[in-house]
Amino acid sequence: MIASSTVLRPPRRIPWPALVGLAYAVTQLVFVVPHLGLGWDETVYLSQADPHRPAAYFSAPRSRGISLLTAPVLAVTDSTAVLRVVLALLSAAALYAAYRVWQPLLGPGRTALAALLFAGLWTTLLYGPQAMPNLWVALSAVATVGWFLRATHPPAGRRALLGLGAMVAAATCFRFSDGVWLTLPLLAACAIVPAWRRPAPALAVASGFAVGGAEWIAEAYLRWGGVGARLHASSATEGGMGTHWAGGMAWRSLNGPLLCRPCHRPLVHPELTLWWLSLPALALIACVLAWRARRGAVVLLPVVCAAALSIPYLLLIDYSAPRFLLPVYALLSPPLATLAAHAAHAIRSPRARALAAGLAAALLALHLSAQYHVLDRNTADARATAARYRTAAHDLRRLGLTPPCLVSGTHAPPIGYDAGCASANVGGNNRDTTAHALLRRAAREPVATLARTRSGPPRYARAWTPHPLPGAGLTAYTPPH
Secondary structure: OOOOOOOOOOOOOOOHHHHHHHHHHHHHHHHOHHHOOOOHHHHHHHHOOOOOOOOOOOOOOOOOHHHHHHHHHHHHOOOHHHHHHHHHHHHHHHHHHHHHOOHHHHOHHHHHHHHHHHHOOHHHHHHOOOOOOHHHHHHHHHHHHHHHHHHOOOOOOHHHHHHHHHHHHHHHHHOHHHHHHHHHHHHHHHHHOHHHOOHHHHHHHHHHHHHHHHHHHHHHHHHHOOHHHHHHHHHHHOOOOOOOOOHHHHHHOOOOOOOEOOOOOOOOOHHHHHHHHHHHHHHHHHHHHHHHOOOHHHHHHHHHHHHHHHHHHHHOOOOEOHHHHHHHHHHHHHHHHHHHHHHHHHOOOHHHHHHHHHHHHHHHHHHHHHHHHHHHHHHHHHHHHHHHHHHHHHHHHHOOOOOOOEEEEOOHHHHHHHHOOEEEOOOOOOOOOOHHHHHHHHOOOOEEEEEEOOOOOOHHHOOOEEEEEOOOOEEEEEOOO
C-alpha cells in the first residue's frame, strides 16, 4: 500500500504594488486621457522633438528631458490620443518601478500604501498622461532616495549604485533645478552621517548629476554664454528669484487653477485641502517615531529631501501651480505609510485594531473621492482651455495661415503649434524676437498677432487688419497685404 503525500505550498502573496500601478494606469485611461488636449507648456516641450512643427522658444529655466521622452512617439505619429495613452502606460510603469525600489526597505504592504497615497492625488493622475516634467521628477526622486538608502546599507551591490546614479541623472535631465535641490541633501548626508561616509554613494550621486545636467550646462554656454548667465535669465523668466513666501499661493492653488500667476483667486472648497495642511505635522510625527525606533534613515532622509525640493517653490518664487510640489508628495509618501503602519501596530486589541482599520479605510476612501472631485473639475478646465486653442488655430487657418507661417502675441505657442506655425513674442517672459524682425518676416510669410479683444493690437500692428476669434476671446491682426 502506497501512502499518498500532499505537498503544502505557501500561498502566493498578493502583488499589492503592482496592483496599485495597474489601478493608476486604468484610472488615467478612463478619467483623464479621453478628455485632454495639449496645454501651453506641453506644446513648448513637444515642439522641440516634433518633426512636423517648428520648435517654439525654449526659455532658460526649462530642461529637455520630457522632450527626449516623447521624441520616439512623435517620430511615429502626431496623434495626441496616442501620445496620451503611451504616457499613461509609461507613468504607471514608472510609478511601480520607483516604489518597487522601496520594497526591501518597507515591505510590500507599506510600499503599496505609499504608492497609493501618491498615485491617488489628483495632480498625480492629471499629469500622468501629460508631457510635463514634474511627475517624472517626482518618480525619479522617490527612486533616488530609495536606491541611496540601499546603496549606503552594507553590503551595497553595484546594482544599487547604478540605480542611484541613473535616477539622479533622470531627475536632473527632466528639470535641472530640481536635480540640484535633490542632490544637495544627498551629498550632505554622505558627509554628515558617519555610516554613509563612503566614496561610492557620493560618487554615484555626483556622477548622476553630471550626466543628467550635461545637456543643460552645454546649452547654457551655447545659447546664454554660461551657467551664470542662464541662471540670471531663468530668474528673470520666473519673475525674479528671491525671498518670497509662496506657501499661501500653493495652498490657494491646490484645487486649481492649474497655474496661479497671478494668484488672486480664492481657495475653492477649502475642506478638500485638509490633507495638505496636515502633511507637515504628520511628517514631523513620523520622524520622531522613527528616531525613537532607531529606524530614522528610512523616514528622515526622504523628509529632508522633500523639504529641500520644496524650497524653490515655497520660498523663492512669487507664483505657484499644483504640479510644482509633486516631488515633495512623492517623497513624503513612504514616511506617511510608515507612520500608518506604526499606528496600526500600536493597537493591541484585535477588536480595536479592526475598528481602526475600518476607520482608516473609510478616511482613505473619502480622501480618494475628494481627489476625484477635484480631478474632474480641473480636467474639464484643461479640456476647455485646449479647445479654445484648437478653435483659434482653426480660425487662423481659415484666414490663410498655412505653414510656413508665424503666430505671435497672446497664447502664441499653443495656438501656433495647433496651426502648424512657428511662434514668437516681442515682449513678456518669453520674448525671443523684436518688432522689426517680426515685420521683416511678415513680408515673406503669413503672420498673425494675437491679442485679447479688449486690449487692442500691439504698437507695430496698429495698421493691421483685425479678425475677431470669438471662440478664444482673442483678436488676430494680420498685415494689410
